[in-house]
Amino acid sequence: AGRPGAGAEQALEQVDWSALHAEEAGLLAQAPLEPLRAGLREALAGLGPDAADRCWAQARETHAQGRTGSVEAAVAAGWRWRDGAFPRLVHLTGPAGSGKSAFAARLTGVDTRISLDDLRTARGSRADQRANGDVLREGLQRLDTALADGRTVVWDATSLNQHQRSLVHRIAHRRDALITHAVLLVDEDELARRNTVRDHPVPPEVLTGQLHRFSPPYPGEAHRTWYVGAGGTVEDTDGSLHAEETLYAAGAPHTYRTPCGTGGR
Structure with missing residues (x-):
């Protein structure tokens, strides 16, 4: 921060050492x-x-x-x-109205979809947030059971920040699941427009609050990441060895079969 003193000199020395190690490791190239x-x-x-x-x-x-x-x-x-003998998790993340459920509905090869909105509806009201703790615990238990059975699971919730996502990932890591983030990226004006015509609109102040809290995941938070645009198609990826097989005109990733016959996307 431009401050002099022994602390600053030590920090600069650490930066120089880091740059030297990065250069020796070949990490300063573009790719x-x-x-x-x-x-x-x-x-x-x-x-x-x-x-x-x-x-x-x-x-x-x-x-x-x-x-x-x-x-x-x-x-x-x-x-x-x-051998592909591991469960799969597709973890959706994005504000209300960004198209998470519509995207999930187009995915093939999915065995289980866990929607926190659906769990609240089953308790009596989709809009009732009073039992969110119990709803989350129920959803996480269903996730653990499904992954333990080797299934492909979609987690359908806003998952706006890293803390919310980490609760899901903790279970996925314990079950050795392949974790895919599907990040829904829609601009604020379009989200506001969609909210007025949704079957289950949220109050405008709730949507505004979600946008302020939304912290999209870094690529390294999951094994791979799909970036889904306003049109509902995968427009970019990270972490895919064969990215060209994920990006295609129809938008939703196809189901492939691994050598052992376990369904994947």
Whole structure:
């Protein structure tokens, strides 16, 4: 912050050391992991997209930890994920009216959809927020059961901040699930317009509050991320080994079959 003194000198020294390590590790290039990604894509050419993406996520993690530096080591690190025998979680995140439920309805290969709005409706009123704690606990229990059974699950809630998302991810990690974030990105004016014609509109001040609290996830919070535009299609991805197989004209990811027959997107 421009302040002099021993503390500032020590901080600058740490910055210099970090830059030196980053340069030696080859991380200052525009796409430092692209050689590893390209090599892994070739080595895993026979896998389905879900298994390949899970292996790629493992390769990124072990590379960051300094445990893998070559394609061969990355292939070995992801060996346990190659058969695709793991559950899947598609975690939706976005304000009310951003199109989460409509996007979820177009996904194929989904075994279970957990909607907190539906759980509130089953208790008597979708708009009743008084039992949110009980609703969340019920939803998390259903999630744990479904992932333990090896299912593909969609979590349909606003999940506006990292804390809310972490409660879901804690269970997914415990069950070794492939975690996909589907981030719904719609501008404020369009959200306001949609809210006036929704079957279940929220008060304008509630929508405004959601927009102020919305903190979209960083790519590293999940194994892979789909960015869904106002048209309901996946317009960009992160964390996919074969990104071109996710981006396509129809919008919603297709179901592929992994070698063991487990359904993926």
